[in-house]
Structures are given as C-alpha cells and as structure tokens.
Amino acid sequence: MALWLLMSGLYEPLIIGFGVASVLVVVLVAKRMDAVDGDHLDIRLKPIKTAQYIVWLLVEIAKANWTVTKIVLSPGMEMRQHLFSVRYTQRSDLGQVIFANSITLTPGTISVEVEPGHFLVHALAYSAHDHIALADMDRRVTAIEAMGAA
Known part of the structure; x- marks a missing residue:
C-alpha cells in the first residue's frame, strides 16, 4: 500500500480510506481461507x-x-x-x-x-x-x- 501511495501521489482521504479498507478485506479473506483449508507452504530457501x-x-x-x-x-x-x-x-x-x-x-x-x-x-x-x-x-x-x- 505504501509503494502504491508513493508511486501514485494521490493522498486524498477518500483514496487512502479505500486503500486501507481493501487491505483489510484482503487480510480477512486470506485468514478465513487459511482457517478453512489449513494448507501451509513452508518456504525454506537459502x-x-x-x-x-x-x-x-x-x-x-x-x-x-x-x-x-x-x-x-x-x-x-x-x-x-x-x-x-x-x-x-x-x-x-x-x-x-x-x-x-x-x-x-x-x-x-x-x-x-x-x-x-x-x-x-x-x-x-x-x-x-x-x-x-x-x-x-x-x-x-x-x-x-x-x-x-x-
């Protein structure tokens, strides 16, 4: 989100609010999906x-x-x-x-x-x-x- 803000240059409260809401929705959906299937991938790379x-x-x-x-x-x-x-x-x-x-x-x-x-x-x-x-x-x-x- 920070990268998008820096690159877009749009610092209007409505746009920032939509960005925060989008991030929260994605995090909640990802947590819910993880709770349903419990499938995890261990990333073990050098x-x-x-x-x-x-x-x-x-x-x-x-x-x-x-x-x-x-x-x-x-x-x-x-x-x-x-x-x-x-x-x-x-x-x-x-x-x-x-x-x-x-x-x-x-x-x-x-x-x-x-x-x-x-x-x-x-x-x-x-x-x-x-x-x-x-x-x-x-x-x-x-x-x-x-x-x-x-």
Missing part, C-alpha cells in the same frame, strides 16, 4: 543461493530469447520441436514448482506435465544440449533448497 539463481536464470532467459528470436525471424531456420522427459531432484514441492516455472520462463521451452520424478517438457528448438542445460538448472534449483525442506 537466500544468497536463491539470489544467485535468479541472476543466473535471467541470463539464461536472455540467451534463450536470442535463440527464439533467430527462429522467429529466420524462416529458413529449422525448428526441431520435441517432447522429452526431464528428471528432477528437488525434495520439496516449492523446489519442484521453481524448477518447472524456470523451464517455462525460459523462452522456447515449457513444462507440459508433471509426473512423479520427472517433467514432460516441450522444446521449440530441441538439441542434445537441452538435457545437459536442464540437468544444470535442476542442480541449481536443488542447491537453493534449505536442508530440512520436505
């Missing part, structure tokens, strides 16, 4: 390793963007679409979600299906190097999980 992973992922996204751009702009470039299985080693649901979303965030690849122990991945420009790159990504995501994550 902060420094997570920051390093995010930087690495952004670089990988930029490199993959360049590859996809070349495919789109070069009608003669051969697309080698392929569905393949990628094993994961994450111990927590959060780690698996981070890995699957990292695959999907990388242009040209998407996590299609989750099975115990592996993901089904679609690649726009498949190469044998994809397995090596995704194994490296899997290793990096596993490294950000804190010990004791279940």
Whole structure:
C-alpha cells in the first residue's frame, strides 16, 4: 500500500480510506481461507543461493530469447520441436514448482506435465544440449533448497 501511495501521489482521504479498507478485506479473506483449508507452504530457501539463481536464470532467459528470436525471424531456420522427459531432484514441492516455472520462463521451452520424478517438457528448438542445460538448472534449483525442506 505504501509503494502504491508513493508511486501514485494521490493522498486524498477518500483514496487512502479505500486503500486501507481493501487491505483489510484482503487480510480477512486470506485468514478465513487459511482457517478453512489449513494448507501451509513452508518456504525454506537459502537466500544468497536463491539470489544467485535468479541472476543466473535471467541470463539464461536472455540467451534463450536470442535463440527464439533467430527462429522467429529466420524462416529458413529449422525448428526441431520435441517432447522429452526431464528428471528432477528437488525434495520439496516449492523446489519442484521453481524448477518447472524456470523451464517455462525460459523462452522456447515449457513444462507440459508433471509426473512423479520427472517433467514432460516441450522444446521449440530441441538439441542434445537441452538435457545437459536442464540437468544444470535442476542442480541449481536443488542447491537453493534449505536442508530440512520436505
């Protein structure tokens, strides 16, 4: 709410009142939802390793963007679409979600299906190097999980 106030520059009492009321409604709804299902997610990640992973992922996204751009702009470039299985080693649901979303965030690849122990991945420009790159990504995501994550 404070960020919105700073960025909007609107400090009228009615607007601030609506903002406070909105925040309270969201907090109450969230508390009520939590009381109903009792589903909790423990976020156990190593902060420094997570920051390093995010930087690495952004670089990988930029490199993959360049590859996809070349495919789109070069009608003669051969697309080698392929569905393949990628094993994961994450111990927590959060780690698996981070890995699957990292695959999907990388242009040209998407996590299609989750099975115990592996993901089904679609690649726009498949190469044998994809397995090596995704194994490296899997290793990096596993490294950000804190010990004791279940």
